[in-house]
Ligand SMILES: NC(=O)c1ccc[n+]([C@@H]2O[C@H](COP(=O)([O-])OP(=O)(O)OC[C@H]3O[C@@H](n4cnc5c(N)ncnc54)[C@H](O)[C@@H]3O)[C@@H](O)[C@H]2O)c1
């Protein structure tokens with residue numbers, strides 16, 4: 001065992017379940033993984049010292065390897081989310097839905113409810129039911145197929161999940177499984193958090209956005225007609241299972257939208273990952289399975305580290321919102337559904353980076369590299385032309401990150417891979433950025 005742990009600590013990117021003997025439980029795997037992720041200590045030190053205007057420290061600097069693992073091997077990569085007794089593994093790899101034991105070991109009780117939507121069900125529902133039941137005759141699976149779209153992430157649709165659960169007489173020991181993108185994950189997670197005051201929950205994310213971001217970290221919820229994600233709960237799953245093969249059916253635009261969040265991790269805390277993306281963006285867009293698995297793994301590691309240190313978003317976790325304040329203004333001002341979330345975040349990131357440069361906090365090489373990488377990813381680098389300075393200002397004034405009338409923003413500061421979450425900036429820089437990106 002000692003040699004296994006050593007091997008893992010030498011190369012961050014090859015933590016696989018193959019190293020475990022057949023009887024090893026997931027929590028033991030987690031232990032092995034944690035030994036390899038010790039360097040995160042530096043992040044918590046900066047969090048404690050710097051309070052709200054912390055710099056997102058980069059545990060990435062100590063990561064050993066940027067090499068791409070071989071996903072042809074059937075063993076999943078395991079990234080652990082370290083939250084004490086609520087810790088859980090994220091399994092990443094190709095063909096994981098065919099590895100039935102992986103999913104079954106996290107199913108508690110004998111009843112399962114799969115929550116999915118009309119688009120994803122014909123593609124992956126049978127496979128998921130098979131993964132849950134094959135060789136496991138004691139488990140019975142119900143499913144609920146919801147309409148597809150952000151506009152259905154609401155109370156009425158959530159009620160359909162409860163209807164099905166209650167009609168099927170599911171009990172406290174049941175497990176809810178989210179099969180789909182971020183909309184399904186957020187809704188199913190919230191349903192699991194509140195049904196009978198909390199049942200077990202598994203995430204099977206099927207979009208890049210969900211695989212690198214929304215399925216990790218336990219934020220669940222639905223929209224209210226007056227605002228996005230206003231009703232919800234922090235609720236962690238038993239495991240996240242990322243089968244990268246599911247991305248083969250994802251539309252190109254959805255793929256690129258998820259890549260915007262991947263780029264974000266590089267910018268806020270992982271310069272080495274950003275450099276890897278600059279060299280490998282064409283592979284990601286071509287859905288090279290090795291490149292996708294690597295990008296998902298590295299993104300999940302970054303998110304897992306941030307969430308472990310700041311689960312309830314008292315500071316550090318907010319840095320995951322780089323570009324999102326400008327981006328949300330675009331989503332609201334331009335109309336939901338016009339641009340995908342990642343597209344709005346991409347334009348928002350360019351604006352945050354422009355403002356960081358105006359403040360003198362970063363040099364112009366970073367500005368150019370951000371423009372370049374977003375262009376490589378075929379993402380927007382400016383807001384829609386209909387957005388005005390006043391629209392940005394009025395929408396951003398009601399952002400969740402406004403405290404005591406002060407809009408706090410995530411801005412880059414210092415060398416690539418460092419950011420701050422702060423309200424302490426020259427207002428003129430914000431005005432200048434808005435004026436430079438808007439025609440009126
Ligand atoms: N909880 C969090 O921390 C968090 C973080 C980021 C985003 N989110 C939420 O995630 C949502 C956005 O997620 P999203 O971008 O995944 O959108 P989505 O769930 O709407 O999925 C995008 C589209 O792809 C389809 N789809 C999903 N998987 C597919 C597949 N494998 N093949 C073909 N089509 C597929 C979906 O049916 C949908 O039409 C938003 O509601 C956002 O608020 C939550």
Ligand SMILES: [Zn+2]
Nearest residue numbers: 261324341345
């Ligand atoms: Zn986002």
